[in-house]
Amino acid sequence: MNSTVKPKISGKYDFVVVSNRLPVDRVIEADGSASWARSPGGLVTALEPVMRQNDGAWIGWGGQPDLEFTPFESEGIHVVPVALSAADLKYYYEGFSNDTLWPLYHDVIAPPSFHREWWESYVEVNQRFADAAAAAASPGGVVWVQDYQLQLVPKLLREIRPDLTIGFFNHIPFPPYGIYSQLPWRTQIIEGLLGADVIGFQRVADASNFQRAVRRLKGYVTKGSQVEVPLVDMSPGVRVFGEIKRQGSFRTVVARAFPISIDASSFEELARTPAIQERAKQIREELGSPKTIMLGVDRLDYTKGIGHRLKAYGELLAEGKLSSEDVTLVQVANPSRERVQAYIELRDEIELTVGRINGDYGTIAHVPISYQHHGFPREEMVALYLAADVMLVTALRDGMNLVAKEYVACRFDDDGVLVLSEFAGASDELKRALLINPHDIDGMKEKIMEAIGMPKRDRAARMRSMRKRVLEHDVSRWSADFLKVLESRAHHGSQGHLL
Numbered sequence: 001m002n003s004t005v006k007p008k009i010s011g012k013y014d015f016v017v018v019s020n021r022l023p024v025d026r027v028i029e030a031d032g033s034a035s036w037a038r039s040p041g042g043l044v045t046a047l048e049p050v051m052r053q054n055d056g057a058w059i060g061w062g063g064q065p066d067l068e069f070t071p072f073e074s075e076g077i078h079v080v081p082v083a084l085s086a087a088d089l090k091y092y093y094e095g096f097s098n099d100t101l102w103p104l105y106h107d108v109i110a111p112p113s114f115h116r117e118w119w120e121s122y123v124e125v126n127q128r129f130a131d132a133a134a135a136a137a138s139p140g141g142v143v144w145v146q147d148y149q150l151q152l153v154p155k156l157l158r159e160i161r162p163d164l165t166i167g168f169f170n171h172i173p174f175p176p177y178g179i180y181s182q183l184p185w186r187t188q189i190i191e192g193l194l195g196a197d198v199i200g201f202q203r204v205a206d207a208s209n210f211q212r213a214v215r216r217l218k219g220y221v222t223k224g225s226q227v228e229v230p231l232v233d234m235s236p237g238v239r240v241f242g243e244i245k246r247q248g249s250f251r252t253v254v255a256r257a258f259p260i261s262i263d264a265s266s267f268e269e270l271a272r273t274p275a276i277q278e279r280a281k282q283i284r285e286e287l288g289s290p291k292t293i294m295l296g297v298d299r300l301d302y303t304k305g306i307g308h309r310l311k312a313y314g315e316l317l318a319e320g321k322l323s324s325e326d327v328t329l330v331q332v333a334n335p336s337r338e339r340v341q342a343y344i345e346l347r348d349e350i351e352l353t354v355g356r357i358n359g360d361y362g363t364i365a366h367v368p369i370s371y372q373h374h375g376f377p378r379e380e381m382v383a384l385y386l387a388a389d390v391m392l393v394t395a396l397r398d399g400m401n402l403v404a405k406e407y408v409a410c411r412f413d414d415d416g417v418l419v420l421s422e423f424a425g426a427s428d429e430l431k432r433a434l435l436i437n438p439h440d441i442d443g444m445k446e447k448i449m450e451a452i453g454m455p456k457r458d459r460a461a462r463m464r465s466m467r468k469r470v471l472e473h474d475v476s477r478w479s480a481d482f483l484k485v486l487e488s489r490a491h492h493g494s495q496g497h498l499l
């Protein structure tokens with residue numbers, strides 16, 4: 001992505017998005033030259049089109065330590081970089097965000113680590129983001145904070161700028177109370193989030209988990225999607241609600257599900273491009289024209305169930321139900337969080353398994369797995385989606401999984417079968433996928449075989465119904481729904497009286 005560095009933006013913005021990562025990452029090449037490239041992950045995919053429609057500012061980190069940049073414009077987006085030091089990266093990003101919160105919020109698939117220095121860094125960096133948002137937003141403006149790295153920002157920002165309307169969206173799951181309550185700083189995080197006027201979650205279950213944590217830790221009343229936050233502060237565990245209720249007033253915070261989506265029509269548009277369709281055919285030929293191409297596309301993360309997927313596929317090859325002449329699995333594994341120990345171990349584990357499967361079941365002409373440890377430009381991804389007869393999304397836990405939606409959006413030919421984990425948020429909407437429990441290896445094997453052998457009519461009926469959902473509930477509808485609720489808080493106020 002090209003960008004031109006412009007002088008510091010002096011104006012203030014009516015609409016500000018705050019996320020850990022900017023839509024662009026600073027990339028330093030081996031020869032020392034530097035450029036900006038699109039940053040990884042679903043969050044950027046979802047928010048980029050929203051920002052293009054709204055003339056706002058995007059506050060975030062540029063992906064490299066100690067990067068001091070004045071705000072600039074990047075493809076029509078006003079970008080306000082926040083600098084993180086090497087220590088911030090270690091403690092706030094790799095530590096508290098990705099080695100404490102990430103595993104905790106994903107059902108403790110990997111054990112979370114709890115370190116007080118990491119928490120201190122998280123508080124400090126959240127304050128920095130809150131200060132940057134406070135400086136960028138216009139009087140009475142709207143600030144939309146994103147994701148688990150910045151859960152304290154709503155409260156910190158409200159303390160500096162009570163005039164703002166503040167939204168928060170959690171892109172990852174919110175865990176059940178039994179798991180969440182392990183967090184030593186569980187109350188501070190709930191208080192941080194309750195600084196927002198509207199808190200969005202991916203699934204209804206995530207919103208219910210959050211509300212339960214609010215009731216258990218703060219004793220506040222929740223009614224439907226609303227949380228009543230007393231303006232008189234109450235310490236947790238002090239049972240004086242009756243008294244305060246008679247005297248006090250409260251803010252109402254909305255906490256509910258807003259399932260995120262993608263810019264579906266732009267994916268379909270690309271898929272309809274003749275050059276991309278040609279490329280899809282070429283990919284099949286390059287793979288040796290197998291009868292079936294299966295595809296997995298994931299950040300290389302232990303939540304994605306890549307190991308479970310490979311186990312099921314390896315067993316099908318071992319049992320002779322599949323052969324490398326007939327089937328190829330293309331596995332795109334985007335490098336991610338490469339300095340965090342659990343990710344280092346995962347990469348070793350996955351690459352060992354891929355090597356074993358290819359070594360055991362491959363021939364000179366055909367390898368069972370085409371393994372790609374790098375990202376691809378969007379055009380190539382769309383060609384891969386078009387080439388894939390079966391798409392495998394086998395996450396052990398996933399907030400939404402936008403890859404599932406991208407696959408569906410691209411299949412304007414009403415073909416292709418989606419095998420989808422019931423533990424991915426997308427399964428609430430894409431009910432005509434072949435739903436699986438990825439822990440049940442035999443069940444997954446059966447569904448893979450069913451997907452490969454599914455008659456064309458069934459494939460088309462399922463895909464049509466999923467396409468309707470994804471095209472109607474696209475990312476602009478997601479952001480419009482969220483911002484409508486957020487703006488209604490701004491116009492009608494979120495304060496009420498407890499009687």
Ligand code: F6P
Nearest residue numbers: 021040041042043044147171337
């Ligand atoms: O969607 C979850 C998320 O953590 C986003 O917040 C983030 O942008 C993306 O995944 C990629 O993760 P990271 O920024 O740690 O590379």
